[in-house]
Amino acid sequence: MCLLSHGAWQGLGEYHIPAPVADAMADTLAAGQVMDISLAINAPHGGEHIHDPCAGSGGLLRSATQHLRERGHDPADFQWSMVDIDPIAAACCAVNAMAWKLSPRVTVACADTLANPNAVADAMQEARAVFEHRDEVVGKARIIATLRQPEHLMDACPLACSVDPPPF
Template identity: 60%
Template sequence: MTEQLDLFSSFQPDETPAPPPAPTPARAPATVASPSRQPSPVRRATIRPLPDNGLPKDPSGRAADLGEAVAGVWHKQHGGTRIEVPIGLVAALCFVRQKDAHGPGLKAQILAQDDRQLIAMYRQIWSAQWLHRPDLIDRARILHEWLNDAEEPDKHRTYVVRAVTKTILDRGLLELTGHADPYLRAQADVLSPTLTALRSLGAQQGLGEYHTPSPISDSIAEVLLGELTTEMFTDHLKNLKPQQHIHDPAAGSGGMLRSAAQKLRREGLDPADFRWSMVDIDPIAAACAAVNALTWGLGPRVTVACADTLANPHAVEDAMAQARAVIEHRDRVVGQAHMIAAIRRTQHLLEQTTATAA
């Protein structure tokens, strides 16, 4: 039984292990963020203020402004009812990193692409992330499955995608999530206000969905983890294990766990050394939580379930089993691709040899 820190409920997981970390495939493009590193032994660092160089002022306010702007453009341009499309655009760009702050402007490079290239860029971002974390990207499928429709996006859809992309970049998403340091990327939840702004008030009430603003979740995490961390980081520090489990049974897009991870970092600990699980009944919110887990660097042991916690108390275990199946599928696909590539290389060498002999 793994020790668990449940922020809100008495959820008790069984001993089913979390999905193993995915093996690292071929290196992803430079503009796509690499996944969280492999787990390492828990270590205690010296408690010190973490860097805030280059952080925009009021990141939560900036995130809220971004969400409202995206919703405004989507509705003004008659984007339609599939709000998962603009949310998916924000989510995909959360994976993009500014490799060199003094290099060519990434925003200009993205917007300089033609329509075909822009759609291909979004496909490439999601594909690269799927290779690394297929379990979480599969959970986020609702945000990117439109890119795999049988027919290419029509002119109007492409026009709206470009307009939303420009708005996202103009409102400074890369300043919020483009940092190499996950602590800086996790200063605010940019997906929650985007989802809230795009979803009608009636839909929010029907789902019972009210997302907690980042400053409030930060304060709650300080209170909830205050007594916990006093005990954990003193008397039981030597017994701290990577299996320590932090769970939210009504996670939304994961805002409370973002605050908990930031609290751990401020205490000199690495969230990647812990286990995390989130459950939400809303598929889009659960998809956002999966993306956020990668953006915020929660590490390789993250499980996100889309279920009603009250109706299914084993939602996390079910999600773990599904994650293992998705990872096995990824391994088969990658293995087959490697085999095909090897066969093609062999054929090429044989053709060269035959041509030389002739």
């Protein structure tokens, strides 16, 4: 985030949450489990979706990940999504998601969530299209490689391997 000037942060409306504040927020959400306070949340369960609509580089998600691990949960059991309007922040979030070993089910979108509340669904659809295209290209490459293999074998065969017609 140091790559952006302070003016660029203000222009994008970016306000980065310090790590201790993010940790305190994650602990506050868990307080209901620890102190028997009735909050509007339940204990996390694998398969649930954890989403940050203005993730920045993922500070709150890092705290949520740490919180889950401290309580014996595997973050890879959850679905994660994060959106940020800043392409650099979204890229940092994607790298951080890999570094934190969140899950193979992570979606990072670069969009304005106020203008496009479906940014995560759009990003997932775009990812599916990319994977389908990749699979199609890989499939065609395998067919081409299979067809070229006999051709390479024939080219490698010396002239002595050629069969002359028998003399009559």
